[in-house]
Amino acid sequence: MDVNDNWTTQLRKGVLELCILNVVGRARVYGYDIVKQLRDVDALVVREGTIYPILSRLRRDGLVHTTLEESPEGPARKYYEMTERGEQLLAEMNAYWDGLTRGIDGLRRETR
């Protein structure tokens, strides 16, 4: 249904940035690995290319920083790592997300 499709699309867009920050927040990670990890999140079906402009924006905003490293398997790889500012924002975003999901869960229990 159109309304459903539009709603899920908008929701995914908003959540995608949070997911990317969480992947980078766990460990220093190669760009392609971020895409592979996000593939495993079933409900987060996105065009994989969407992730790279977001990474570029996060870097420009100073939330992640990148380093190029030689790889034995081919050309140099770009690794992403969280900055201090990124860590702070991620903590705030996760706290907001937890509050939101708790609230929604509460509403759903009351509805039942």
Next chain:
Amino acid sequence: MMAPVMLTLTNDAQSNLERYLRRVKAALRGYPSVDADEVERDIRGHIEAELADSPAPITAPRLGNVLERLGSPNQWVPFDELPAWRKVLVRLSAGPEDWRLAYATFALLVTGLLLGPLGPVLILASVPVARATLALLDERDEPVGARRWLVYPSLVAAYFVIALVLFFLPVAPVAAAADPSVRAGLLAWLPAPFWLSYSSLVALVAGIWWTTLGLLLTRFRHAVIYVFWPFADRFDRRHGMRVAYAGLTVATIAGIVLAAVARG
């Protein structure tokens, strides 16, 4: 800077990849929040990582699967984040069957041809509008179709002038010997018969320039594809080398003739 894609691709796959990467840059150009060059390099790295274990050469369908998962670049960033000038262009060509930009291109060209002194300005203006029309269709993966009759004339005219300048401008000073004062100077210097030694000199200069130009074209292949887009998508080193060989042949023959005339 990261290295270009180091995969071995079939010609079709290579052409599709280059077209896709151009779409990436075109779609992201002008976004204040995104570095289009950086994203293009990331996409190259992604494609390389995806296809690293595939047997060479990578075929167009195999590459197509990866590009399909990456998706259309113009859907990667929300419309709201587009810079104002691109919003205007997108709105002007909003519908899937929209012809407004194509008509605008043609109108600029025709008005330019009909108007006197202001004409060249409008004709020049029709070129970026024509390219923007094609870029938007390309971003949407929509065929140009019959719109080519409205859009291509501006581009063909502009590219023809650029090609003429590229090929003949350095020869122009030599060809200017039609001017009596230059002619008098040359007559004193060139051996008789003048018409033969003069035409050989022009051919020699042209040949040397075309050889240099051909070699430059092989070196700056992407610039050729960009300048003459969308007509030079398949331009490669071989085409540049053909220009260089033709130039070398002309220069050699002209040199031999000139030497023979000088010996009398």
